[in-house]
Amino acid sequence: MPTSYRVIPVFMPMLACPHRCVYCNQYVISGQQKLPDIHEVVELIERNLSTMPSDAHKRVAFFGGSFTCLPEPVQNRYLDAVQPYLKEGRIEGIQLSTRPDYIDDHILQNLKNKGVTLVELGAQSLDDDILARSGRGHTVADVENASRLIRQHGIDLGLQMMIGLPGDTKAKALRTAEQIVAFGATYTRIYPTLVVDGTSLADDYRNGKYVPLSLEEAVDWCKGLYRCFQANRVTVLRLGLHPTTDLRGGEHLLAGPFHVSFKELVLTALWHDRIAEQIAREGREEVTVLVPPGEMNYAVGYGSANRKAFPKVTYQK
Ligand code: SF4
Numbered sequence: 654m655p656t657s658y659r660v661i662p663v664f665m666p667m668l669a670c671p672h673r674c675v676y677c678n679q680y681v682i683s684g685q686q687k688l689p690d691i692h693e694v695v696e697l698i699e700r701n702l703s704t705m706p707s708d709a710h711k712r713v714a715f716f717g718g719s720f721t722c723l724p725e726p727v728q729n730r731y732l733d734a735v736q737p738y739l740k741e742g743r744i745e746g747i748q749l750s751t752r753p754d755y756i757d758d759h760i761l762q763n764l765k766n767k768g769v770t771l772v773e774l775g776a777q778s779l780d781d782d783i784l785a786r787s788g789r790g791h792t793v794a795d796v797e798n799a800s801r802l803i804r805q806h807g808i809d810l811g812l813q814m815m816i817g818l819p820g821d822t823k824a825k826a827l828r829t830a831e832q833i834v835a836f837g838a839t840y841t842r843i844y845p846t847l848v849v850d851g852t853s854l855a856d857d858y859r860n861g862k863y864v865p866l867s868l869e870e871a872v873d874w875c876k877g878l879y880r881c882f883q884a885n886r887v888t889v890l891r892l893g894l895h896p897t898t899d900l901r902g903g904e905h906l907l908a909g910p911f912h913v914s915f916k917e918l919v920l921t922a923l924w925h926d927r928i929a930e931q932i933a934r935e936g937r938e939e940v941t942v943l944v945p946p947g948e949m950n951y952a953v954g955y956g957s958a959n960r961k962a963f964p965k966v967t968y969q970k
Contacts, residue, residue, distance in 0.1 A: 657709045660748070661701040663694055663731070664717040671722060672752070674777075675788045675819065678851040678905070688727075694734050702743060712770070713738070715749040719775075722755050725763065732767035739768045746770035750813070754791040756799035761806040772803050773811030773840065778818055778825070779832040786819040788853070793832075800836040811840035811890070816874050817866035817910070818846050819857070823874050830878045834885040842891040843878055845871040847909035855907055868918070871910035875919040876926070892916035920951035925959050928952075928966060938965040946970070 665688060689697075698713060705711060713735050720728060738744035748771035749764075756774070764772065776796045778784055784792060796812070803810045812833040816826045833841055848858045848865055857863035866874070875892060882889050893915025912918055931940050944952040952968055953960050960966070 657706060659701075659705045659709045659711045660714045661698055661711065661744075663689060663697060663713060663715050665689070665715050665720060665723075666717060672719075672790045673788060673853075674790075675786075675854045675857070676815075676846055676849065676852055678849045691730055691734050694731060698735070698738060698744070702738075711744045712746045712748050713744055715747070717750070719752045719755060720749040721751040721760050721764075725760075728763070729767070732764075732769070735768065748773065748809075748811075750775065750811075752791065753796040753799040756802055758802065758806075761802055761808065765806050765808060769808060771809040771811060771840070773813055773842070774799055774803075776812045776829070776833065777815045778821060779814075779829040780820070780825050783818050783820045783825065797836055800838070804837050809839045810837055811842070812836060812838040813842040813844065814878075815844045815846050816871060816878070819854075819863055821846075823870075823877070826874050827877050827881060830881045834881065834887055838887055840888050840890050841882055843875055843889065844891075844894055845875075845910045845915070847894065847911050848907040850905045850907055858908055865909040868910040868912055871915075872918050872922050876922050879919060879923060892919050914955055917951065917955040920948075921954040921958050924948075924952045924954065925962060928959060928963050932963065932966075938963065939967075940965075941967045941969050944968050944970055 702711070715731060720731075732747065735744060735747055739746075747767065747769045749769060750773040753774045753776065756772070761772075774796060777787065777789060779793050779796060781793050800810055800812065814826070814829050814833060815821075830841075845866060846854070848855050848863070854863055858865065879889060879892070893912065928940075928942055931942060932938055942952060949968065949970065954962070960968075
């Protein structure tokens, strides 16, 4: 049994993608503007391997762009760079993210032959009106078909979703989460929609046609989604965007519920509800809350929020 799971992330910018979703400026989101050279990928793998425990389960992950939009020979150059590591057993698998309308039997067979074990699709919403208003260029049916094909090829399925896209509501976001479960995803990621400079969403925001979620709304929506995924054993790999230097600096970020510790805020809020329910159940404020391993920070809360909200509570590991 591996003691831990580690991912070596390789960021692929939007150069591969012929689309332009209303919110997307991948140059900013990935913090990088050109496809990486193969030797850079190899260097990155070596650098990461040198710092990872030898008994960890390791995967190379091609994130950020739309991998299967690349011409097949280009896809294969990247996948082939990982093959020696797979053969030597230094890396156990490859994962990648792509669009649901760039998946078919031929593409999947090639990925499977090259050791890809997980494909994450940017579903974003499973509501056709929201997809159209977001310029996604694919439908819910495309996500459903691609999901089925991926599972038929014996590859793990991840479905990423966004909240707060044009036309989205809390109920529609929850419906998307329920469909992600129904489509057979093993993994998900939840990203709040941010308004980034250089996108058409930024124009709509400036014209008052788009209003992003507040941070409080985003946390509140995500609580319900997280509960849904937990109840259905779908692993939430990420809550909130990775805080690149550009996003942290706010230079390109115009508006939206960005927080460097977004996940902590959501899990703090979930623990807040749980503690409040226990207090109501026991009919007193001096309760002892049992906290599973790895959850103490969330139970106590981001910035000790829950400790401050419930000062008489004892937290027990
Ligand atoms: S599919 Fe992905 S990379 Fe392409 S425009 Fe949309 S968000 Fe950007």
